[in-house]
Amino acid sequence: MRTGLYVRAAYRAFLSPAKPQASYSQYGEDLLIKLALPEPKAKGFYVDVGCHHPRRGSNTYGLYRKGWRGLLIDVEEVKVLACRLRRRRDKAVVAAVSDQEQEVSIYSPGEFSTNTTITLSSVSSPHGYRPIGRLHTTTLTNLLDKYQAPRDFALLSVDVEGADHEVIKGLDFDRYTPRVICVENWESARGIEAVLASATHRLLVDKRYRLTGWAGLSTIYKRTEETGEPGSSSR
Numbered sequence: 001m002r003t004g005l006y007v008r009a010a011y012r013a014f015l016s017p018a019k020p021q022a023s024y025s026q027y028g029e030d031l032l033i034k035l036a037l038p039e040p041k042a043k044g045f046y047v048d049v050g051c052h053h054p055r056r057g058s059n060t061y062g063l064y065r066k067g068w069r070g071l072l073i074d075v076e077e078v079k080v081l082a083c084r085l086r087r088r089r090d091k092a093v094v095a096a097v098s099d100q101e102q103e104v105s106i107y108s109p110g111e112f113s114t115n116t117t118i119t120l121s122s123v124s125s126p127h128g129y130r131p132i133g134r135l136h137t138t139t140l141t142n143l144l145d146k147y148q149a150p151r152d153f154a155l156l157s158v159d160v161e162g163a164d165h166e167v168i169k170g171l172d173f174d175r176y177t178p179r180v181i182c183v184e185n186w187e188s189a190r191g192i193e194a195v196l197a198s199a200t201h202r203l204l205v206d207k208r209y210r211l212t213g214w215a216g217l218s219t220i221y222k223r224t225e226e227t228g229e230p231g232s233s234s235r
Contacts, residue, residue, distance in 0.1 A: 021233065022147035024061040027216030029157075030181055035057060036180045036212050036222045037154060045153035046070035047178070049097050049167055050112055050139065052079055052159070059157040059182055059218075069146050070155075075106050075135060076116060084131035089191060091147055095133040098163060099170035101213045106133045115161055120160030122186070151176055158183040159218070165200045181209060181221045187219045195219060 005136045023031050037044075051072040055061045058086045060070060064087055072083045072092040083092040096104055096118050107129040110115040118137070120126050143149075156178035164184045181204065187194040192214075195201055201211065205220050214218035 012146050015154060018179045022062065022108050024055060024216070025218075026057045027214075027218065028221065029059050029215045029218045030062045032213035032215055032220050033155060033157075033180055033182055034062070038179060043067045043069075045150050045156065046133065047140075047149060049073045049075070049155060049156070049158045050160040050184075051083055051092070051149075053112075054083045057114065058153070059159070061087075063155070068151075071143070071149055073143065075118060075160075076108075076112075076132070078112065093143070093147070094135075096137045097140050097143065097160065097170065098137040098166040099139060100101040100137065100166075101139070103107060103132045103133060104137055108132045108134060117163070118159035119162040140167055141170060141172040141234055144176050147183075149176065152179070153171065156181045160184070162186065165198075166205070168200055168203060177223060179223050182218055183221070184217050185219045188214065192213060195199075 021031055043066070044063070046060045046063060046068060047070055048058070051058065051060070051074050051133050060068070069089040071078070072087065072090050073093065073095050074080050074083070075096050080092045080094050085091065093172045096106070103225060106116060106118055107120045109128045118124060118135070120129060123129065154177070158164050158181070160167055168183060185200050186194055186199040186200055195211070195214070201219070208224045209221035210224050211219060212222045
């Protein structure tokens with residue numbers, strides 16, 4: 001009796017098959033996104049603002065591998081070209097996204113940097129940054145219109161180094177309602193209370209989104225209509 005119990009326990013300890021999950025995101029955001037999606041196995045559409053790289057550190061590459069497609073947006077042409085070469089089903093475009101239209105400078109501390117930004121004032125230590133170009137900003141709504149994104153697309157991922165709130169603010173939620181939103185929020189570095197008090201969180205709660213995940217500086221929200229649950233408190 002005890003021998004059989006020992007054998008079963010040993011099997012579970014050493015031979016029982018594991019189910020590892022690959023993550024391409026910087027902090028495993030894509031795994032949390034997968035949990036938030038109402039139908040993670042279905043092929044859907046995503047919008048990735050600040051896509052940076054077709055694979056490394058990408059919140060959407062895992063979905064692309066499963067047959068999804070979407071719109072990839074970045075301010076640097078070399079990054080967009082890399083995405084076009086690696087992700088042929090996606091539409092990759094050069095654009096600076098904000099809540100208003102204006103001429104802006106692009107700053108970067110190095111080639112293919114993850115810290116490229118159009119809001120140098122938000123960088124805590126701007127030493128080493130240099131201007132690498134200029135763009136005329138547009139809103140996310142305008143880009144979704146231009147490239148004919150679905151009205152009810154599955155995922156919006158935003159990581160634009162300091163201008164993330166402006167990207168969300170420039171989305172017309174009456175016309176476009178992403179089911180899941182993953183947005184970088186620098187207030188995350190100060191803890192959950194700072195996240196709940198942030199302008200981005202308050203905006204999304206007002207638009208009926210609920211905070212469901214947090215990884216690194218990324219916060220993940222799910223549209224409450226999917227579950228019928230009320231949004232979390234904005235404090």
